[in-house]
Amino acid sequence: MKFKLLFLILIFSATGLLSGQSVTWPADNIIALTADWEGERFPDGRPKISDNLLERLKGVSMEEAWATLRKNGYMNQFENFSGVSENSWEILHPDQPMTGRAVTAQYTPARPDLENYVQAQGKKEKNPSKISNYSPISVLVEGDIYVADGYGKMEEGTLIGDNLGNAIWNASKRGFVFNGSIRDVEGNLEIEGMNGWFRGSDPSAIKNMMLSAINGPIRIGRATILPGDAVLAKKTGVVFIPSHLVAQLVISGEVTALQDEFTHMRINDGTYEYKDERFVGGWSEIIDKDFVNWAINKSDLPMPKSELKEYLDAHPRVNKGN
């Protein structure tokens, strides 16, 4: 393990990654950034979280996602831009959750010397066209979500209109998460299937800002995002999940949801006495047996039955309480 880390550091050394000389970050650097991921990867280096897990992730509650991340030491992965309301994201279709793999983009206030550098560097990296707010969209593949830091700029900070909205949808079949604004909200609402989380809208066109990096680490409010993070976007906010934690987060979220459903059912049918927010005598062997039996015979399980059994065996629940 130590050896692996040393190896990765040397890759960093060779490419100077964290200080960001590239426009599009090379695969080697993305691999180093996401070294905890052990599965397949895309050619651009990003972890290939399975489509199935991403689909199941939609059913995980924000609280469950938050809890698993916290348990693993990830305290800064959720953002809702809460001010006076619980959620300050504007959302195209608030009732439709969205999950996918992050492609990240960093925008910054324009300055001519940096613009020159970025365009020259973009050519060196063999970009087919000028670096612009289309460049991140041009690298999207199906299952991706375009995540951009437009540093909350509203007027002249519109990262897409409805043309680029269509381009995002066609490439990703998902949508976008912007700490920034969009234009043509009405046109974007008409793109069936696409969803988007953003800070606001403005009729102006993008100006005085420039793209400085694709697939590097970015910040969206309180959260740090790495390329290939799983995005879980809901009405209540957006959470960015490190790829290596997704499988664990999904199954533990699903099992907790099952336990909640079972508990509600047994409170309502009065099988066990319930007092002070717990079953009298705690989560006993009898209750647990009842739960396991109920769960594995459920017809609409989100996960394969074998995965559930394995998880239940590995995670004992019996707690007599006090």
Add this chain to the structure above:
Amino acid sequence: MNQKIYLLVLTALSFFQMEAQQVGATPEQVKAWTSQWEGERFDDGRPMVPDLVIERLKNATLEQVWGYMNRKGYRNQVEMGWLILKPGETMTGRAVTTQFMPTRPDLDSLVRASGKAEGRSQKGGINIWPIDILRSGDIYVADGYGKIKDGTLIGSSLGNAIYGKTGNGVVFNGSVRDMEELKDTEGFNAWMKGQDPSYIKDMTPTSINAPIRIGSVTVFPGDIVFANEYGVAFIPAHMVKDLVSASELTGLRDEFERVLLQEGKYLSGEIHGDWSDKIKDEYRAWFAKYPKELTVTKEDIEKYLAKEDH
């Protein structure tokens, strides 16, 4: 087998390790970003703008600085809305930049390992890494993404360390603690977004001496900082000398016009409009006896008078 391959690659890559870094930008990277600077550079790659120019910049106004950059197409170089430790003082110097981000264990462990490989301090918090590399005339500029509580990038001890190394202070899109004690460090000044008694928590310095964003401005390592009680400007190194000369010329003309107005020898239209040869001669004589050190030379004055048609 795997280990053997690693070893081979390690040997191959160790050539690069000598020069290249990860948290800190390499001199080559800094040169690439600031390629329009043609003069000398520090060994970290930052432009070595002369001390006299940086000192003379203090006499400019924020409007002069803004106007000059705006005319050159740099329209996003001034940031407003600061809490200032000692308002009323003007601070100028060379930027050392640092990017902070919300901590996440995977990125944080990589930064720590990289910093160790770069030979950075292993004692105390890693937020002191940028302070370790400061030199005389620098200003420590950091993006703490506006975090105030648990976002205090320095307290009074680090403030004193910064002053000791730079003779200057800091510009933070973030906060400090010990503001009361920091006020006692004479010569030190700070432009920040807030102050809080809490200590820094959950923040990782992800890059040193790379471009960062301070509010509405993109800041380069080696930019020249101009900070006064009205705002902070970040001036690309390659345009500072001409900016200072231009603002000196404007300032000199304003000063000279006031002298003429008080003497009452000329009509104010003659003074504010195109100058006659007679006034130009008076100006030459006045400039020749100017008591303070300037970056503007006699030649600059002649060039100015030759195309003068204000």
